[in-house]
Each structure stands twice: as C-alpha cells, then as structure tokens.
Amino acid sequence: MTSIAVTGGKGGTGKSLVATSLATLLSKNIDDLVLVDADLEGPNDHVILGIEELENREPITLFLPMIDTTKCTRCGVCVKICDTGALFMAGKAYPIVFPRLCSGCKACYYACPYGAIRGAGHILGYTYVTPVCFGGRCFKLVTGMLIEGEEHTPPGVYRTLQRALELKPELLIVDTGAGTGNAVSMGFRDSDLVIVVTEPTPLGAHDLDSILEVTDAMNKQVWLVVNKYGIGDITILETVLRRHRVEKIFHIPYDKAVVEAYAYSKPLIIHYPSSPASRALMKISDELMGWIKH
Amino acid sequence: MVRIAFPTEKGGLEDNIYPRFGRAPTFTIIDIEKKQIKNVKIVENPGYRASGGAGVKAVQLLANEGVEIVMGPTPGPNAYFALNNAGIKHYPVQGLNVKEAVEAFLREDY
Amino acid sequence: MIEISIASGKGGVGKSLLAAHLALLLSGKRRLVAVDADAEAPNMNIVLGIKDWDRVIEHYEGRRAFVLDDECTGCGECLKACQFGAIRVVDGKYVVDRWLCEGCYTCSFVCPVKAVRFERDVLAGWIRIKEKTRWGFPLVSAEIVPGRPNSGKLVTEARNKGREIFREAEIMFLDSAAGIGCQVIASLAGSHAAILVAEPTRASISDLKRIIRLTQHFRIPSMIVINKYDLNMQLYRELKKIANENKLYYLGEIPYDEEVPRSYVSMKPLIEYSPDSKATIALRRIAERLDNILSRFDEWRLEYLPEAYKPFEPIVIRPDKTLG
Ligand code: SF4
Numbered sequence: 020m021t022s023i024a025v026t027g028g029k030g031g032t033g034k035s036l037v038a039t040s041l042a043t044l045l046s047k048n049i050d051d052l053v054l055v056d057a058d059l060e061g062p063n064d065h066v067i068l069g070i071e072e073l074e075n076r077e078p079i080t081l082f083l084p085m086i087d088t089t090k091c092t093r094c095g096v097c098v099k100i101c102d103t104g105a106l107f108m109a110g111k112a113y114p115i116v117f118p119r120l121c122s123g124c125k126a127c128y129y130a131c132p133y134g135a136i137r138g139a140g141h142i143l144g145y146t147y148v149t150p151v152c153f154g155g156r157c158f159k160l161v162t163g164m165l166i167e168g169e170e171h172t173p174p175g176v177y178r179t180l181q182r183a184l185e186l187k188p189e190l191l192i193v194d195t196g197a198g199t200g201n202a203v204s205m206g207f208r209d210s211d212l213v214i215v216v217t218e219p220t221p222l223g224a225h226d227l228d229s230i231l232e233v234t235d236a237m238n239k240q241v242w243l244v245v246n247k248y249g250i251g252d253i254t255i256l257e258t259v260l261r262r263h264r265v266e267k268i269f270h271i272p273y274d275k276a277v278v279e280a281y282a283y284s285k286p287l288i289i290h291y292p293s294s295p296a297s298r299a300l301m302k303i304s305d306e307l308m309g310w311i312k313h
Numbered sequence: 314m315v316r317i318a319f320p321t322e323k324g325g326l327e328d329n330i331y332p333r334f335g336r337a338p339t340f341t342i343i344d345i346e347k348k349q350i351k352n353v354k355i356v357e358n359p360g361y362r363a364s365g366g367a368g369v370k371a372v373q374l375l376a377n378e379g380v381e382i383v384m385g386p387t388p389g390p391n392a393y394f395a396l397n398n399a400g401i402k403h404y405p406v407q408g409l410n411v412k413e414a415v416e417a418f419l420r421e422d423y
Numbered sequence: 424m425i426e427i428s429i430a431s432g433k434g435g436v437g438k439s440l441l442a443a444h445l446a447l448l449l450s451g452k453r454r455l456v457a458v459d460a461d462a463e464a465p466n467m468n469i470v471l472g473i474k475d476w477d478r479v480i481e482h483y484e485g486r487r488a489f490v491l492d493d494e495c496t497g498c499g500e501c502l503k504a505c506q507f508g509a510i511r512v513v514d515g516k517y518v519v520d521r522w523l524c525e526g527c528y529t530c531s532f533v534c535p536v537k538a539v540r541f542e543r544d545v546l547a548g549w550i551r552i553k554e555k556t557r558w559g560f561p562l563v564s565a566e567i568v569p570g571r572p573n574s575g576k577l578v579t580e581a582r583n584k585g586r587e588i589f590r591e592a593e594i595m596f597l598d599s600a601a602g603i604g605c606q607v608i609a610s611l612a613g614s615h616a617a618i619l620v621a622e623p624t625r626a627s628i629s630d631l632k633r634i635i636r637l638t639q640h641f642r643i644p645s646m647i648v649i650n651k652y653d654l655n656m657q658l659y660r661e662l663k664k665i666a667n668e669n670k671l672y673y674l675g676e677i678p679y680d681e682e683v684p685r686s687y688v689s690m691k692p693l694i695e696y697s698p699d700s701k702a703t704i705a706l707r708r709i710a711e712r713l714d715n716i717l718s719r720f721d722e723w724r725l726e727y728l729p730e731a732y733k734p735f736e737p738i739v740i741r742p743d744k745t746l747g
C-alpha cells in the first residue's frame with residue numbers, strides 16, 4: 020500500500036480541493052483507492068465532491084470507565100491518575116465520570132488496584148464509508164466526523180485512519196485537518212509522501228513554515244503545491260523554502276472556476292476540466308502516478 | 314463553623330476574586346466561626362496547570378479540603394455538576410476582593 | 424471588560440481579517456486589547472503587518488512518555504494498551520512517538536518492568552506580546568509548537584495575558600481558535616458575545632451550524648458576518664435564514680474583493696492598503712454597527728441571548744466486554 024497525505028497548515032488554502040481532485044483523477048488508474056477526510060472538526064470533502072448523503076455510518080467509540088461499586092474501595096487512585104479531570108470523587112463517595120472530558124486513555128482502568136473499573140463506551144463521532152463514482156471509475160471516501168461539543172480530536176483521527184486501513188487500499192490519500200496540531204500530524208505520520216498545499220501570501224508562508232518544521236522532523240518526503248498562484252508574490256515563500264526540504268513544487272493558477280466550483284459544490288475537474296486549475300491538478304496527478312509506479 | 318473558598322491569584326484576604334473559576338491559580342480558603350474570620354489558608358489549584366478539565370479538578374480540591382461554600386464567578390457546566398455532587402454551594406460574586414466578599418457574606422448572611 | 428470572540432468553525436473564511444479590522448477600526452474610540460487565540464495558525468499580526476514583538480513568553484505544559492531502551496524487554500504491552508497509536512516499533516525497539524503522545528499514564532501502568540518514564544513540562548507553545556501597535560492597542564498572540572497537542576490552557580493563558588497587560592480595557596477581541604475542539608471551547612467559554620464569520624459555501628454553512636450549537640450550549644449571544652457574500656446568492660439567502668432562525672444579530676456582509684489577498688501580500692491592513700475598496704467600506708460599516716451595539720451592550724445582550732439552553736448530552740453506551 021502507498022499512502023499520501025495532503026495537508027496545508029491553515030484552513031482555506033485549497034487542501035481539500037487538491038485531495039479530492041487527486042483522488043478523482045488517480046482512481047482512473049488505481050482500483051482500490053481510498054480517500055480519507057481526516058478533518059474531523061469540519062469534514063468537507065464530500066461537499067466538494069457533491070455528495071449529499073454519507074453512507075455506512077459507524078460510531079467512533081472511546082473507552083469510558085464505569086465504576087463497579089461492588090469492588091470499588093473508594094481509594095481515589097483513579098481520580099488522581101486521570102489527566103483530563105473526567106473522574107471526580109466527593110468526599111468518600113464513589114467516583115463519578117464526566118464523559119465529555121474523558122479522552123478514553125484507559126489509564127484509570129489500568130491504575131485501579133482493585134479491578135473496579137469496567138469498560139463502557141462514549142461515542143465521540145462517526146466514520147462513514149461512501150463510494151464515489153465519476154464516469155464509471157470509483158473510489159471510496161472515508162469520512163470522520165466529531166459530534167458537536169466533543170473535544171478529543173486526535174483519538175478520533177486515529178480511529179478514522181484505522182477504518183480506512185481496514186479497507187486494504189492500494190492507494191490511501193489522507194486529507195488532514197487544518198492547522199498544525201497533533202490531530203494534523205497524526206494524519207500524515209505514516210504517509211510515504213506529504214503534499215503540502217499553500218498560497219503565496221504571508222499567511223500561507225507562516226503556516227508553511229510551521230508544517231514543514233514537522234515534516235522535516237519526521238523525515239518526510241514533501242511535495243509542495245502553491246495554490247492561487249498569481250494572487251501573491253511567490254518570493255514570500257522562498258525564504259521559508261530555503262530552510263526546509265521540499266522535493267518538488269507545483270503551481271495551481273488563481274482561477275475563478277475554482278471559486279465557482281466550490282460555491283456550487285461541483286467537482287472542479289469534472290465540471291471545468293479545461294480550466295487552468297484543472298490542468299495544473301492533472302499534471303500533479305500524472306507526476307504522482309509516475310512516483311507511485313516506481 | 315463554615316468553610317468558604319474563593320478563587321484567587323496570589324491568595325489572601327486582600328487579593329481580588331479571580332474572574333475565572335477553574336483556571337484560578339489559587340484558592341483562598343477561610344474558616345468563619347461566630348461571624349469572625351478564624352483561619353486563612355491558601356492552596357494551589359491543580360486546575361490552573363491542567364490542559365483540560367480544569368473546573369472539575371478545582372472542585373476536587375475544594376471537596377478534599379472540606380469546603381462548604383465557594384464564592385466567585387460562575388463555573389462551567391462540568392464544574393457546576395461536580396459542585397452539586399459534592400454538596401458545595403456556589404454564590405456568585407465578582408469584582409470584589411476576598412475581604413469584601415467575606416464582609417458581604419457576613420452582612421447579608423446570604 | 425467585554426470579551427468578544429470571533430469564531431468561524433473552520434479557518435480561511437476571513438476570521439482574522441475581521442478580528443484585526445474590528446480592533447483597528449474601533450481603537451480610536453474605545454480602549455481595547457486584541458488576542459489571537461488561533462494558536463495553530465495565528466495570523467492577526469500578519470493581517471495587521473506587525474513583524475516584531477516586545478516580549479515572547481515560552482509556555483510549558485503537560486508531559487510526554489519515553490521508553491528506557493536498556494530496560495525495555497520488548498513485550499509490546501504498551502503498544503497494545505495505548506489508545507492514541509503513539510507507540511511504534513522502530514528497529515525492534517518500542518518508541519513513544521513524540522508528536523502523538525498525550526501524556527496519560529496508560530503505558531507506564533501496563534509495562535511489567537517499569538521501563539516507561541515521563542518528561543514533564545515540555546515546551547508547548549509561545550505567547551507573544553506587542554505592548555502597543557501602531558494604532559495604540561496591545562496585541563497578544565498564542566502559538567503552539569507545530570505538530571504537538573493544542574490546548575485550552577494556552578488559549579486561557581493568552582486571554583489572561585490580554586487582560587493583564589491592559590486592565591483598563593473596555594473590550595477584548597479574541598480571534599478564536601479554528602475547529603470545534605477544546606481550544607474553541609476555551610475561547611468561547613466565558614465570552615460575553617461571539618461574532619460568527621461564514622461564507623456562502625456548503626462547507627462553511629455546515630461549520631456555522633456546528634459553531635452555533637456551541638454558542639447555544641454556552642449561551643453566548645452572537646452576531647454574524649457573511650464574507651464574500653456575493654459568491655453564491657442562493658447560499659447567501661440560506662445563511663441569512665439560518666441567522667434568522669438562530670437569533671443571530673446580522674452585523675453585515677463583506678463582498679468578494681481581490682484587494683483582500685493583495686493586502687496580505689503588501690503586509691498592510693486592507694483599510695490602509697486599499698482605503699476605497701469594496702471590502703474596506705463593508706468593514707467600516709460593520710465596525711460602526713458593532714460600535715453602536717457596544718454602546719448599549721447590556722440591552723443588546725438580553726435581546727440576543729440564546730433562549731433555549733441546549734445542554735450537551737454525551738452519548739454513553741453500557742459496559743461491554745469487548746471494551747476492556
Ligand atoms: S481506583 Fe478503583 S477502587 Fe480506587 S476509587 Fe477508583 S475505582 Fe474505586
């Protein structure tokens with residue numbers, strides 16, 4: 020299996036556009052392709068692909084302690100060990116659990132000297148597997164989504180990736196969340212290639228610097244896609260690029276068709292195949308195909 | 314005797330009541346007996362250093378210290394639930410220092 | 424001090440643009456402080472064209488596990504127990520991934536030879552301070568160490584710093600973290616009002632709906648600004664309908680304007696780079712409206728307080744043997 024991650028630091032750089040387009044294009048040549056939307060706090064690959072309804076829902080269940088009062092001696096060890104404040108004990112009463120705060124780390128379960136903690140579950144969000152077909156060629160979209168108000172994104176990302184791996188794809192494309200936190204670094208931790216999407220503005224440059232810091236430390240092979248090429252000044256990115264390792268650089272021109280495709284939920288490369296941006300994406304996809312083959 | 318806690322920064326009678334509950338650096342705990350301040354104790358709040366669940370951790374401290382009343386800003390929903398569970402009463406006060414709040418408590422007897 | 428969070432669910436819809444310009448435009452009239460709590464991509468300073476800081480405070484927090492090579496017997500219990508996938512085998516040795524470790528104690532409990540140790544108070548981020556920007560107000564900006572867990576603590580710390588360096592301020596503008604995770608909750612909890620930013624795209628609409636659920640949960644009276652409103656009139660109308668149904672105060676709209684990205688490149692705020700552009704005019708109008716609200720804030724707040732407090736109910740399932 021080959022695994023590629025598409026990431027981009029801040030939101031709005033066009034990360035999802037690149038990921039969905041590459042999945043659509045590469046599925047012409049690759050049979051078992053899985054695209055993972057690992058942006059659990061605001062997944063939108065399906066929106067860009069024009070999918071109304073996600074399918075095959077499964078809950079993301081985290082461990083949640085439940086106190087077995089027949090065994091609990093009220094020693095308070097679990098409360099001390101819990102890092103998230105999810106366990107609470109008033110005086111000498113039995114501990115109570117705050118499901119929303121619990122990260123499901125299971126430390127309390129292992130820490131209890133009396134085996135008084137049983138495993139229950141807490142539903143953090145859902146994963147979906149939706150087939151996506153264009154012109155007779157299909158791939159699968161795995162989407163992870165947190166329930167509003169839930170806070171623990173990283174374990175959710177982990178479960179979403181696991182569900183995608185269960186499908187045993189030949190090629191896995193991970194669209195990570197926005198930002199530079201560990202919910203994002205988890206998305207590309209195991210990728211063979213990281214495609215970083217940025218834009219030629221000082222905002223883009225700053226975030227590019229942050230994300231490349233991580234890819235460098237993880238020793239990743241990196242390709243860069245400069246989106247909205249033409250709005251800004253490419254020299255802004257050069258100082259950043261001098262500091263980091265990037266293997267290839269691509270450009271996607273600034274193109275009104277992208278804005279339109281996005282606003283009307285029409286996949287760009289299907290509905291505007293001859294637009295300049297589509298042609299640039301096709302070029303990236305061709306190069307990728309070559310890279311995958313060798 | 315009644316034991317009251319106040320979220321504070323450095324702690325003590327002269328310190329202002331901290332505007333956030335769970336993230337206060339310290340709690341100033343005061344014992345009141347026969348309408349007199351008997352004892353003043355300053356304890357560090359584990360919630361201040363916590364990455365998450367600050368409010369509940371703060372309430373855990375108060376419960377361990379045997380506090381009966383906490384006076385300060387409104388706690389978050391989790392901390393609120395924990396306070397109820399521990400039988401600790403919450404009186405909303407803001408913009409006073411600890412001493413003024415104690416005086417208000419003694420005067421109005423809430 | 425009135426704390427106003429500017430939030431959008433996802434980033435990239437003009438949240439920092441709005442936050443920076445509200446601070447800038449109101450700074451002549453009101454004492455205010457700006458806090459950039461979007462610690463994964465802080466960019467208010469870039470929108471404002473601020474290049475240097477007066478102070479940088481390092482932020483240490485949390486802990487991180489590591490395995491002592493000499494003591495590890497290679498039994499693999501830690502790998503099985505870790506709920507975050509943070510333990511991996513590298514060259515036959517068990518290693519804690521420094522990016523993914525959340526610092527819980529699970530691995531140390533299951534290790535039969537106690538080979539797991541902890542490193543405490545690791546560098547988690549920075550808080551940067553500009554005591555006085557060109558426009559007079561102070562700016563506090565938080566940033567996490569790239570790739571490491573984001574935290575509500577850092578956001579809270581930045582908010583505290585904001586209030587500390589300018590105690591007399593009437594208003595704090597808080598560029599809230601992106602997403603819906605704990606950082607957003609730390610920025611929203613305790614805010615007196617929120618300004619939600621959306622654009623007429625499907626993705627932004629679903630983000631907006633999520634963030635509205637949060638503001639209702641915390642009972643924060645909210646306003647809405649629609650950015651690039653002329654991109655799609657049908658979705659624009661849908662946004663207005665959502666605003667109406669959820670009792671959001673309609674603060675205004677900003678047209679699509681190519682001067683905006685150009686202003687970023689120029690490292691100057693839009694209103695200085697292009698004082699007559701469509702977006703500048705819209706931002707001025709929005710700032711004026713907000714100024715009016717601030718003059719009668721208590722009254723406004725009561726009027727727009729979300730009525731139905733919708734408590735957040737986590738979904739819990741019963742104990743089950745398969746879970747542990
Ligand atoms: S560690 Fe076990 S016995 Fe002790 S209080 Fe917790 S559940 Fe009860």
Ligand code: SF4
Nearest residue numbers: 101121122124125127
């Ligand atoms: S699983 Fe972890 S976070 Fe949840 S209650 Fe137990 S120790 Fe706390």
